[in-house]
Amino acid sequence: MSSAPHVIVGAGPVGSSLARILAGDGEPVIVVTRSGSELGGDGIRSIAADASDPEALTRIASGAAAIYNCANPGSYTQWERLWPPLGSALLTAAESTGAVLVTMSNLYGYGPVTEPMTAQMPLNPTDHKGALRARMWEEARAAHEAGRIRATEARASDYIGPTLPAASGLLARYAQATLVGKPASVFADPDVPHAWTAIDDVARTLVMLGRDERAWGRPWLVPSNPPVSVREALRRLSAAGRRSRTATTRRAAVAAQDRWSRRPAPSRSGRNAVSVRCALRGRCHRDRADLRHPPDELGPAPRRDRASMAGTSVVVRPAQRARGCDVAYTSRRASTLTCV
Numbered sequence: 001m002s003s004a005p006h007v008i009v010g011a012g013p014v015g016s017s018l019a020r021i022l023a024g025d026g027e028p029v030i031v032v033t034r035s036g037s038e039l040g041g042d043g044i045r046s047i048a049a050d051a052s053d054p055e056a057l058t059r060i061a062s063g064a065a066a067i068y069n070c071a072n073p074g075s076y077t078q079w080e081r082l083w084p085p086l087g088s089a090l091l092t093a094a095e096s097t098g099a100v101l102v103t104m105s106n107l108y109g110y111g112p113v114t115e116p117m118t119a120q121m122p123l124n125p126t127d128h129k130g131a132l133r134a135r136m137w138e139e140a141r142a143a144h145e146a147g148r149i150r151a152t153e154a155r156a157s158d159y160i161g162p163t164l165p166a167a168s169g170l171l172a173r174y175a176q177a178t179l180v181g182k183p184a185s186v187f188a189d190p191d192v193p194h195a196w197t198a199i200d201d202v203a204r205t206l207v208m209l210g211r212d213e214r215a216w217g218r219p220w221l222v223p224s225n226p227p228v229s230v231r232e233a234l235r236r237l238s239a240a241g242r243r244s245r246t247a248t249t250r251r252a253a254v255a256a257q258d259r260w261s262r263r264p265a266p267s268r269s270g271r272n273a274v275s276v277r278c279a280l281r282g283r284c285h286r287d288r289a290d291l292r293h294p295p296d297e298l299g300p301a302p303r304r305d306r307a308s309m310a311g312t313s314v315v316v317r318p319a320q321r322a323r324g325c326d327v328a329y330t331s332r333r334a335s336t337l338t339c340v
Contacts, residue, residue: 015070
């Protein structure tokens, strides 16, 4: 890989994922944000700067192989104020340094459509967000065709991914409610098929666009999942969440047994206590153990004893009950199992 750095403007979900992929490939990475907060990881350097300052951005990008525009400045109501100076600074930095300008964009510029979107589909924005992003691309393409810069653009639908915060994706926002069994309020018809784009797929697409000169001078659509409705996507997420919680509980139990097996036996003095906190419906959140007996004496198969308070349960193993273990305290929120 080249020693020329890759400059990423913005450290949101896309910028962070892009930085880690490039650094994992051995590329030096510079991430520019207003705060300069560290992403961590070898080969990633964070710089605090105002990317809308063309001189500052040009200075940072000097000698860079590519500049990636992964910024998302403020809320939609601030776009008209914040995007133009940032877009102008990016064009200036790309022209001054010779770095490839790779912009991460969206689908707003296409406006309402009645057929599958393609990169060759003409832009036809009907709102200020789409008009602004369309204008930014036309300016970059004009500079590319004039030979002033080398530019390309990626466009993607709504983001999905395990690291995506709720503020950065519609599905993540809706899932906050459905994953805990509550109804979600959605912005549009929940049964209309919709494309969803994985964050890592977006980042990998940007990597390829920055490296392959055949990609320059035109826009590209990021490969996305087959379209499904919001309702169906949330149904799948809820089902996966239930499976994940079950698997996590089982893995945690195995890991706890493994930790206990490596602990030295405590002194014979004092009480031998096992405390297990279980939330309502038997979901364990935290466990603490001080075992006098090795873990294999706990027995291979637990059985579930119902506590006296409704909805609360704890697991008591046969070998534990033989040593006098039982529910010593119950409440509506938790139970404590004590062995004496």
